[in-house]
Amino acid sequence: MKFAILSKGDRKSNELRTKIKNYLAEFKLEYDEDTPELVISVGGDGTLLEAFHTYLHRLDDTAFIGIHTGHLGFYADWMPEEVEKLIIEIARTPFQVVEYPLLEVMIKQKEHEEEERHLALNECAIKTSEGSVVVDIDIKGDHFETFRGDGLCISTPSGSTAYNKALGGAILHPSLEAIQVTEMASINNRVFRTVGSPLVLPAHHTCVFRPLNEKSFLFTIDHLTRTYSNVESIQCRVAKEKVRFARFRPFPFWRRVHDSFISDQYNDGE
Numbered sequence: 001m002k003f004a005i006l007s008k009g010d011r012k013s014n015e016l017r018t019k020i021k022n023y024l025a026e027f028k029l030e031y032d033e034d035t036p037e038l039v040i041s042v043g044g045d046g047t048l049l050e051a052f053h054t055y056l057h058r059l060d061d062t063a064f065i066g067i068h069t070g071h072l073g074f075y076a077d078w079m080p081e082e083v084e085k086l087i088i089e090i091a092r093t094p095f096q097v098v099e100y101p102l103l104e105v106m107i108k109q110k111e112h113e114e115e116e117r118h119l120a121l122n123e124c125a126i127k128t129s130e131g132s133v134v135v136d137i138d139i140k141g142d143h144f145e146t147f148r149g150d151g152l153c154i155s156t157p158s159g160s161t162a163y164n165k166a167l168g169g170a171i172l173h174p175s176l177e178a179i180q181v182t183e184m185a186s187i188n189n190r191v192f193r194t195v196g197s198p199l200v201l202p203a204h205h206t207c208v209f210r211p212l213n214e215k216s217f218l219f220t221i222d223h224l225t226r227t228y229s230n231v232e233s234i235q236c237r238v239a240k241e242k243v244r245f246a247r248f249r250p251f252p253f254w255r256r257v258h259d260s261f262i263s264d265q266y267n268d269g270e
Contacts, residue, residue, distance in 0.1 A: 001029050001030070001037050001038060001090075002029070002030045002031075002032040002035060002036045002037050002038070003024060003029055003030070003031060003032070003036050003037065003038045003039070003040060003090070004031065004032060004033045004036035004038075004039050004040070005017045005020055005021055005031075005039070005040045005041075005042060006039065006040070006041050006042065006043075006047055006050060006051045006054065007042045007043060007047070008042060008043025008044060008046070008047045008069060008070075009043075010043075010069070012069045012080070013042045013043050013047075013069045016042050016067065016069060016080055016083060017042050019083065020040060020042070020067075020083060020087060023084075023087045024087060024090065024091060027087070027090075027091035027092075029090070029091060035058070035061070036055070036058075036062055037061065037062060037063065038062070038063055038064075038065065038090065038095070038246055039051050039054075039055055039062055039063070039064050039065075040065055040066075040067065040090075041064060041065070041066040041067065041075075041076060042066075042067045042069060043066075043067075043068070043069055043070070043076065044066075044068050044069070044070050044073045044076055045066070045068075045073040045074055045075045045076055045162075046223055047066070047076070048064060048066045048073070048075040048076055049075075049121060049122065049222045049223050050223065051064055052064065052121045052222070052243060053222065053223075053224065056119060059241050059242070059243060059244065060241075062244065063095065063097055063244040063245060063246040064243065064244065064245055064246065065078070065086075065095075065245065065246040065248075066078065067079070067080065067082075067083065067086070068080075074158075074161055074162070074256055074260050075158075075245075077251050077256065086248065089248040089249075090248070093248060095246040095247060095248055096246070096247040096248070097244050097245070097246065097247070098244070098245045098247050099242040099243065099244055099245075100121075100156065100157065100158045100174040100242060100243050100245065101156055101157055101158075101174060101176075101177045101178070101179075101203075101238050101239070101242060102119050102120065102121060102156060102238070102239040102241055102242060102243055103119065103120040103121075103123065103124060103154060103155070103156045103159070103179050103236060103237075103238070103239060104117065104118070104119060104235075104236065104237050104238070104239035104240075105117070105118040105119075105120060105124045105154070105219075105221060105234065105235070105236055106118075106233075106234070106235040106236075107219065107228060107231065107233075107234055108231070108232045108233045108234075108235070109228060109229070109230050109231055109232060110230040110231075110232045111230055115235075118221045119239055119241060120154075120156065120159070120221045120222050121156065121158065121159065121222055121243055122155065122156060122158070122159030122162050122163070122222050123153055123154060123155035123156065123159040123162060123163050123164060123220075123221075123222070124153075124154045124155075124219060124220070124221050124236065125151060125152070125153050125154075125163060125219070125220040126151050126152045126153075126154075126209065126217055126218075126219060126234065127150065127151035127184075127217070127218045127220070128151070128215045128216065128217050128218060129216070129218060130215040130216065131215065132148050132149060132150065132187065133147065133148070133149060133150065133151045133152065133184075133215075133217070134146070134147070134148045134211065134212045134213055134215075135147050135152075135209040135210055135211050135212060135234075136209070136210040136212060137181075137207065137208070137209055137210075138207070138208040138209075138210065139199075139201065139205060139206075139207050139208075140204075140205045140206060141206075144195075145193065145194050145195060146192055146193075146194075146212070147183065147186060147192070147194050147209075148186065148187045148191075148192040148194075149183055149184055149185045149186035149187050149194075150184035150185040151184040152181060152182070152183060152184060152209065153167055153169070153181070153182045153184065154179055154180070154181050154182075154207070154236045155169065155179065155180045155182065156174075156179060156180075157172035157173060157174040157175075157176050157178060157180075158174045160172045160180055161256075161257060161260065161261075164180055164182050164198070167182045167183070167184060167198075168182065168198070169182035169198040170198055170200065171257060172200065173253055173254075174253060175253075176200075177202065177203040177238050178200050178201060178202050178203065178238065179200075179201050179207070179236060179237065179238055180198050180199065180200050180201070181198065181199040181201065181207060181236075182198040182199075183196065183198075201237075201238075202238075203237070203238040205237070206235060206236070206237040207235070207236045207237065208233055208234070208235045208236075209233065209234040209235075209236075210232070210233050211231050211232075211233075214230070216228060216229040216231075217229075217231050217234075219234075
């Protein structure tokens, strides 16, 4: 099996990366950064997001697994003291694959014929540095509302525990093929009126945001940020691709949520 390792870059993570690489080489596994079947992230959730975007072109052929070297990560669920156990599992045990839905974001600028396509593991946030975000929102081809406020967060089920949760959105189980649209400080008056609640859209529902002014927009897709001007539309929906995680032991989603946010004794029952 071919594998690659991405490190957060701090001393602890780099040392762990070297240890894992050497041990797996002793088990005759091949280190290959170009076409890995397994990518090991050493750091935190941010490192795994970086790994995901590094291997976007190999989602059908590459699975991910995370080791956290700082605070408990939602995706990075193995601890440094468990590394030797994990190495033996990787070397000797065919891993199970768990697939999570992804978010597709299509950005259309007025001066460009082609739309720019992005995939997000966590979310896409839409903001502006020029006052309020003002957009018409269409759902499945019909106008739903006109939004005015600080911005919008469109998240995946696994990403629903991140920025979306901080905004008051719901936590969705990743077995649900859906995306969630959550408002950031919407303005409600006689001119603008929003539903005021997070929206959960199934895979066959597409959401389109159409700007009502000429402001530039700040898009954050997972950990990547870029500014776009002359935006004609932003289309969001469940992507046809999925991310694949390697599992060598059971780690139920609700246990992840519990361990990340509650941290007392958890019952492993599903």
